[in-house]
Amino acid sequence: MYPPAFEYAAPESVEEALDRLAEVGDEGRILAGGQSLIPMMKLRLAAPAHLIDINEIAELAYIREVNGHLAIGALTRHADVVRSEVVAGGCATMASAAPWVADPLVRNRGTVCGSVAHCDPEGDWNSVMLAVGAEVVARSKQGERVIPISEFVVDFFTNSLRPGEMVTELRVPRDDDRSGGAYLKLERKIGDYATVGVAAHLRLDEQGRIARAGLALTSVGPINLKVTEAEEMMVGQEPGDELFAEAAQIAARTCEPTSDVRGPAEYKRSVVAAYTRRAFGRALAGARGET
Amino acid sequence: MEIEVTVNGVAYRRDTEPRRLLVDFIRTELGLTGTHIGCDTTSCGACTVLFDGVPVKSCTMFAVQADGHELTTVEGLRRNGELSPVQAAFKEHHGLQCGFCTPGMMLVATALLSSNPDPTEEEVRWALSGNICRCTGYTNIVEAIRSAAATMHETAGVES
Amino acid sequence: MTTTHQPATPFEMGGIGHSVRRKEDDRFIQGAGRYLDDIQLPGMLHMAILRSPIAHGRILSIDTSEAEATDGVVAVVTGEMLAAHGLAWMPTLSGDTQAVLATDKVRYQGQEVAAVIATDPYVARDALSGIFVDYEELPAITSPQQALEPGAVLIRDEKEGQTDNVAYTWEAGDKAATDEAFAKADLVVTLDTHYPRSHPAPLETCGVVADVNPATGEATIYLTSQAPHAHRTLFAIVAGLPEEKIRVVSPDIGGGFGNKVPIYPGYVVATAASLLIGKPVKWVESRSENLISTGFARDFHMHGELALTADGRILGLRASILSDQGAFYADAQPTRFRAGLFHICTGSYDFGAAHVTAKGAFTNKAPGGVAYRCSFRVTEASYLIERLVQNAAYELGMDPAEFRLKNFIRPEQFPYLSPTGFVYDSGDYHTALRKAMEMIDYEGWRRRQQEPHPEGKLIGIGIASFTEVVGAGNSRTYDIAGLKMIDSAELRIHPTGKAILKLGVKSQGQGHETTFAQIVAEELGIPFEDVKVQEGDTDNTPYGLGTYASRSTPVAGAATAVVARQIREKARKLAAHLLEASPDDLEWEPGRFFVRGVPDKGVTIQEVAFAAYTNFPEGMEAGLEGVHYYDPPNMTYPFGSYIVVVEVDPEDGTWKVLDMVAVDDCGVRINPMIVEGQITGGLTEGFAKANMQWITFDENGNCIGSNFLDYLVPTAWEAPRFRLGETVTPSPHHPIGAKGVGESATVGSPAAYVNAVIDALWSKGVRNIDMPVLPHRVWGALNGVEVAP
Numbered sequence A: 001m002y003p004p005a006f007e008y009a010a011p012e013s014v015e016e017a018l019d020r021l022a023e024v025g026d027e028g029r030i031l032a033g034g035q036s037l038i039p040m041m042k043l044r045l046a047a048p049a050h051l052i053d054i055n056e057i058a059e060l061a062y063i064r065e066v067n068g069h070l071a072i073g074a075l076t077r078h079a080d081v082v083r084s085e086v087v088a089g090g091c092a093t094m095a096s097a098a099p100w101v102a103d104p105l106v107r108n109r110g111t112v113c114g115s116v117a118h119c120d121p122e123g124d125w126n127s128v129m130l131a132v133g134a135e136v137v138a139r140s141k142q143g144e145r146v147i148p149i150s151e152f153v154v155d156f157f158t159n160s161l162r163p164g165e166m167v168t169e170l171r172v173p174r175d176d177d178r179s180g181g182a183y184l185k186l187e188r189k190i191g192d193y194a195t196v197g198v199a200a201h202l203r204l205d206e207q208g209r210i211a212r213a214g215l216a217l218t219s220v221g222p223i224n225l226k227v228t229e230a231e232e233m234m235v236g237q238e239p240g241d242e243l244f245a246e247a248a249q250i251a252a253r254t255c256e257p258t259s260d261v262r263g264p265a266e267y268k269r270s271v272v273a274a275y276t277r278r279a280f281g282r283a284l285a286g287a288r289g290e291t
Numbered sequence B: 001m002e003i004e005v006t007v008n009g010v011a012y013r014r015d016t017e018p019r020r021l022l023v024d025f026i027r028t029e030l031g032l033t034g035t036h037i038g039c040d041t042t043s044c045g046a047c048t049v050l051f052d053g054v055p056v057k058s059c060t061m062f063a064v065q066a067d068g069h070e071l072t073t074v075e076g077l078r079r080n081g082e083l084s085p086v087q088a089a090f091k092e093h094h095g096l097q098c099g100f101c102t103p104g105m106m107l108v109a110t111a112l113l114s115s116n117p118d119p120t121e122e123e124v125r126w127a128l129s130g131n132i133c134r135c136t137g138y139t140n141i142v143e144a145i146r147s148a149a150a151t152m153h154e155t156a157g158v159e160s
Numbered sequence C: 001m002t003t004t005h006q007p008a009t010p011f012e013m014g015g016i017g018h019s020v021r022r023k024e025d026d027r028f029i030q031g032a033g034r035y036l037d038d039i040q041l042p043g044m045l046h047m048a049i050l051r052s053p054i055a056h057g058r059i060l061s062i063d064t065s066e067a068e069a070t071d072g073v074v075a076v077v078t079g080e081m082l083a084a085h086g087l088a089w090m091p092t093l094s095g096d097t098q099a100v101l102a103t104d105k106v107r108y109q110g111q112e113v114a115a116v117i118a119t120d121p122y123v124a125r126d127a128l129s130g131i132f133v134d135y136e137e138l139p140a141i142t143s144p145q146q147a148l149e150p151g152a153v154l155i156r157d158e159k160e161g162q163t164d165n166v167a168y169t170w171e172a173g174d175k176a177a178t179d180e181a182f183a184k185a186d187l188v189v190t191l192d193t194h195y196p197r198s199h200p201a202p203l204e205t206c207g208v209v210a211d212v213n214p215a216t217g218e219a220t221i222y223l224t225s226q227a228p229h230a231h232r233t234l235f236a237i238v239a240g241l242p243e244e245k246i247r248v249v250s251p252d253i254g255g256g257f258g259n260k261v262p263i264y265p266g267y268v269v270a271t272a273a274s275l276l277i278g279k280p281v282k283w284v285e286s287r288s289e290n291l292i293s294t295g296f297a298r299d300f301h302m303h304g305e306l307a308l309t310a311d312g313r314i315l316g317l318r319a320s321i322l323s324d325q326g327a328f329y330a331d332a333q334p335t336r337f338r339a340g341l342f343h344i345c346t347g348s349y350d351f352g353a354a355h356v357t358a359k360g361a362f363t364n365k366a367p368g369g370v371a372y373r374c375s376f377r378v379t380e381a382s383y384l385i386e387r388l389v390q391n392a393a394y395e396l397g398m399d400p401a402e403f404r405l406k407n408f409i410r411p412e413q414f415p416y417l418s419p420t421g422f423v424y425d426s427g428d429y430h431t432a433l434r435k436a437m438e439m440i441d442y443e444g445w446r447r448r449q450q451e452p453h454p455e456g457k458l459i460g461i462g463i464a465s466f467t468e469v470v471g472a473g474n475s476r477t478y479d480i481a482g483l484k485m486i487d488s489a490e491l492r493i494h495p496t497g498k499a500i501l502k503l504g505v506k507s508q509g510q511g512h513e514t515t516f517a518q519i520v521a522e523e524l525g526i527p528f529e530d531v532k533v534q535e536g537d538t539d540n541t542p543y544g545l546g547t548y549a550s551r552s553t554p555v556a557g558a559a560t561a562v563v564a565r566q567i568r569e570k571a572r573k574l575a576a577h578l579l580e581a582s583p584d585d586l587e588w589e590p591g592r593f594f595v596r597g598v599p600d601k602g603v604t605i606q607e608v609a610f611a612a613y614t615n616f617p618e619g620m621e622a623g624l625e626g627v628h629y630y631d632p633p634n635m636t637y638p639f640g641s642y643i644v645v646v647e648v649d650p651e652d653g654t655w656k657v658l659d660m661v662a663v664d665d666c667g668v669r670i671n672p673m674i675v676e677g678q679i680t681g682g683l684t685e686g687f688a689k690a691n692m693q694w695i696t697f698d699e700n701g702n703c704i705g706s707n708f709l710d711y712l713v714p715t716a717w718e719a720p721r722f723r724l725g726e727t728v729t730p731s732p733h734h735p736i737g738a739k740g741v742g743e744s745a746t747v748g749s750p751a752a753y754v755n756a757v758i759d760a761l762w763s764k765g766v767r768n769i770d771m772p773v774l775p776h777r778v779w780g781a782l783n784g785v786e787v788a789p
Ligand SMILES: Cc1cc2nc3c(=O)[nH]c(=O)nc-3n(C[C@H](O)[C@H](O)[C@H](O)COP(=O)(O)OP(=O)(O)OC[C@H]3O[C@@H](n4cnc5c(N)ncnc54)[C@H](O)[C@@H]3O)c2cc1C
Pocket: A029, A030, A031, A032, A033, A034, A035, A036, A037, A038, A039, A074, A100, A101, A102, A103, A106, A109, A110, A111, A112, A113, A114, A115, A117, A118, A122, A123, A124, A125, A161, A165, A166, A167, A168, A191, A192, A193, A194, B041, B042, B043
């Protein structure tokens, strides 16, 4: 309940934060919403020597539409996404996931970028980002990199940031009027991490066939899993129950759930299949403007 | 580290260790013990305070993060020497039993009603879903909040 | 017999039957309650406890030197140090002993091994990392079945004469008669089910501030205690301190539900530390500590059999229990009853024979066995019979409501002697069930259940018609650790007509400051606002056994009524003196005596009170006060019928409550608003247990469910909505006809929820799912997949 001691800095600009990050090296950690880091420190599962608090960097709090994508600043809280009209109109998968991340009070603090950086396989956002094909903007004193999300999420609680780098922004492709998406989450109660989460995204071509499909899964593998095989299989196909059932089979086959108190692996596979079908059903309705 | 924080309209300047949790600072440094602690996993909301008007779990922030910010705790809910409508409604509708979750519940309710003056039952339950009550079963809490909304906006009559 | 209660007093006076608003709320809604952790004393030190990371192991060595060298650390306490003062072990509430700090072995994950006392809680926590314990790991026993296997490792090797892992055996009822009933049966229905380990988890955890005055040796112990007087006595016995030098103060309590009945090692260590150091020591457990080490509840493996006739009558019941006690047998229960009052498991039904056997086993889990919103294992009993009855009805091809109505004890049979020896005081079960059926439109739901669902969901309807037994004692039969289960009330009327009522029980949210004042208002006509209720401080309240098992209203409530009536009799004499009339010629109306036939000639209770100190007749003792110790002639037997409708999603196994009605009969309701609040809370607890809330262990004895991320408790979002109904069948032996109610809904409702889910799945061949009925278990049952855990 009582976190270990650390040195603290609250820079007011990204430059300052990067300076500080460079200075303290490996010993430093970014403190964003703190909704994962502080609980871990309280249970003494994490003991960073330096915390660089980015909550005073006002320039990082934004959701904007820029050149066909949504830019989500590193200080954007889950609750900002829930309320955002830009997201509601620009990324159906995100909009559908946001209310189901954690609980209302945690959402008032926790950030999307912090969650993405945390790489918890039970976290919801990375599935969404994998499904829609987002990019992560990382900055250090050396400059800026734009990392595709599939290369950013490396392993269980491991991202591909280099020493001295922090995430400053997420870039999420904007839905056009033939796109739709959904996130379905099975949780035992509010505030519970997913037993299974399924993020689905669809873009249709002019003929109504599938131009792009995105599918990613939460809590059924060591990282959030992008189901590339299903995505590729779906492109060019006529959308519908049959196709979604096929995608569901692939998802169920490729996921890697473990048996635990949330249920046996077989059960989770079965839910992955059911939710994949349901999520694509909703995505399709959205893409066809039926919602 | 020296910090300056305004709590319930009163400015405090205090020296504090960075690792001190905000909830602990409020309770022991400022002596405002109406903010409670019910868990160690950010699950229960007994520690809820308003941080620049937004409800947050003060057990999952450091006190130093409040430097330059404004907090409202349960002790600051009274208005002009009177119970706030939310406080009055919690009593009127038996929205509390042991009272341990109550400060958090009332602060969430206060924030909710300032952004949504006439919430539905669903909306109230949704807003409360980061807070745990082990006694009441929530029914009367929800009723209290909806009735406070009614009082505040002098719309439909208060149910009894 | 069902009656309705008409209040005898005006609302402002607030006697029985009025939903007056609670007096205690004013402080709570302003953040001005005073809970244990709010207490700060000058020079106060803080304690942190080092706990065992493993479930079973021998302690080879403990090295505390690094911790001791930490800046700010005042002392590090180990079991060996306590042993030097005879404090390494303490008695449990069931006559076993429990380690305070482990000396020989650790016997469960989370067991207390050492403690750090420091100037600051952060430092105390830091220093725990500077204590190094060497363990030789032993095999962990994680189920009672495993504990009883031949050759199982002996958990309690320190206990003289203990050669196996059996904690107790017990039986009730008549075996021969029951065997005979089963021989006559046309059909026998059986059920095996595990009522899982659960934890009361009040929102405030347990804690202590021990303040031993180094000069006088007087100990003030602030304690999150549901039973301050009993705790003081036990402290005196454990620590060998003179009882008058111990003052236990139980401040505002943030929920108890049974969790705050036992004495925990942390209390003893903090007190010993304060004694040795001469400064106040505070220990407040974290939620994880609360869930991993303090009083669990339930954990009963139950086997039940009902003997039935082909035309749908119950002939007899057999039940056998295997209880998982954890490493120490610490059930908080009356001494004579080793499995609590489980033998109430014949429930609401009239049949001649029952036989119950119970065995408890030691396992490598935390001790406890507290009555979590329940009267000593009545919850388990009610669950078993209500699940069995539903399965019996289906096997007979009968509707479960019809089956119940056919087998209920009939109103004219009360007082009813049950086959296991309880004397049910009063009841009208048919009326309660019929009312619930009408409220929910039972027939309508049965029809809707048959219609195809557009999304393939399954509808289920579940009933539970429970009977509880609450309000222990009488003193002949019931004691805890030798202390007879009486309770007391001391009432003093001040000269201005205001009163103070002091009780041996202790509210944890039940609203005692209001309801007990209402009893005084009813009996003496003093407005409830004028009656201050004081509890929790052993120096300032009369002796009592405390608040748990729904005993406050049945016992302390009765004591209050009786003492108020005694005072009214004295008041009558004073009034007679003031009115210059004979006491026999006076009539009483709430708050006033008047001369029979001359209503204008009267005196108020306030005038009488003033006279008690200013103008009393010669030969009469001054003052207007009294104390009464109430020894209940019998328990009270609240009952009710709950009906739940659920919708099950067969694809992911989730289920939700579509409607629920609860008809409760707790006799006369002192404050209907508070009663309904208790019921709503209990119905939600019942849902929690049926749906999500449990503690389990992996094969190494690691506890799963030791924090609020794993131990799931519902929020406002998941909690169902309820519709409440009532019938009123007063208790014939209770002075105001009341029965306890704080726990009825937790006792009765779990079976209703589970029955509803099973009802939805019965046609698919599903016969049972153990609680919590988690989505994967539903899915597993539907798909024939074994799911563990
Ligand atoms: C009770 C509870 C329930 C929850 N339930 C869910 C849930 O259902 N689904 C879910 O997805 N999440 C859940 N969470 C986690 C929550 O969403 C967190 O907000 C999120 O995981 C982390 O975001 P944060 O801003 O709080 O990050 P922090 O806790 O501040 O940081 C997390 C990690 O990311 C690093 N980091 C943060 N920001 C950056 C950055 N800009 N650049 C580089 N590194 C950075 C930190 O150094 C740290 O290592 C829950 C949390 C709680 C307390």
